[in-house]
Amino acid sequence: MPYLDDPLIIFTDLDGSLLDHHDYSWQPAQPWLDKLSAANIPLVLTTSKTPAEVAALQSALHLTHQPFIAENGAMIHLPPGWRTGDEVPFHINGAGYSEIRQTLVELRQRYDFEFRGFGDVTPNQVAVWTGLSEPEAELAMQREASEPLVWFGNDLDFAYLKKCLAREGLALTRGGRFWHVMAAGAGKGQAVQWLSERYQQKRGQPVISIGIGDGPNDLSMLEAVNYAVVIKGHHDHEMPLHRDDISHVFRTSEFGPQGWSQGLSHFIPVF
Missing domain, CATH: 3.30.980.20 (Putative mannosyl-3-phosphoglycerate phosphatase; domain 2)
Incomplete structure (x- = not known):
């Protein structure tokens, strides 16, 4: 079980996960957002949204110092402190x-x-x-x-x-x-693996990753992380995960940001 003082990284989907499916609010998740911020745990937005959309959300969530994954993993944005030499802000996987x-x-x-x-x-x-x-x-x-x-x-x-x-x-x-x-080679899972390796290089130690998502496009991310939170979705698509470590997978009974908080509370004890 991971703890807040472990070298954690949280990768989260937005629509239907951190953001409510209907009104795009994240307020029910605010207590957990505050806990992650206080513990300096990176929260990486991992979404189908565009970089322009994510940049606005990052600012509202006070996450502009963190990388983000946009357009379902087709793009990875690195903030200034992450770039080496003449590295560009955006890493594009495949076709434009x-x-x-x-x-x-x-x-x-x-x-x-x-x-x-x-x-x-x-x-x-x-x-x-x-x-x-x-x-x-x-x-x-x-x-x-x-x-x-x-x-x-x-x-x-x-x-x-x-x-x-x-x-x-x-x-x-x-x-x-x-x-x-x-x-064809892009996806949230590939992007999560790439960024996890970068985090590990920066920290000089192994990292523990938690992924949170509600839709089929999140499956590769949920299989690439150490712990997976499958949020109850407003859809009828199956969400099969091909993992042997069933105890590292939690399926919520709540939707959206309520389920988001439920998933983190399941895996991370708070004293």
Whole structure:
């Protein structure tokens, strides 16, 4: 069982996890956020959101000194204190946004696939899809290395879309609301492993990681960490984890930030 004075790192999903699925509030998790801050435990936001969205949230959560993982692991942001030499702030895994968009448009024209991505619609439509305000939707559309899709077609066409994307070095991952297209080698799990190694190098000792998430796109992260919190989700997708250490997996009975707090309380004793 990990303790607050152990070399911990927390990797957390946002929507439906730290943030409420409906109103995007994190207030029920504030007592635990305060405990982590007081213990100097890094909290790494690990999300499908864009860097522009995460930067705003990081500021509100007083986490700007920490790295973050954006666009489902397709991007990793390193704050100034983490960079060496001429290292750039963003580490991009695989294809960039313009390349992904071009591939999607060509495939849709060729095979008449029925989908719409953020690059096809207005901020107003993204706001309708997500429940965000229009200014927030505009931040969600500032994408760098992934494209969220709404699929309107049949299952057979969807299976063929997956095959076509694979031939182009791209893959689909399921989020809470959308399918996300990004480089085949990218993902939250790979990004978590990469950052965990960087933390270990900085600290000069092994680290203990806890991952918290609610959706299928969190599964690779939840398998890459030492302890996994699976938050009860507002969806009907299965959340299977292929781990032998069942005692290191906790499935909450609460949703969102309440479940987030429930998961940390399960694994970390507070005296």
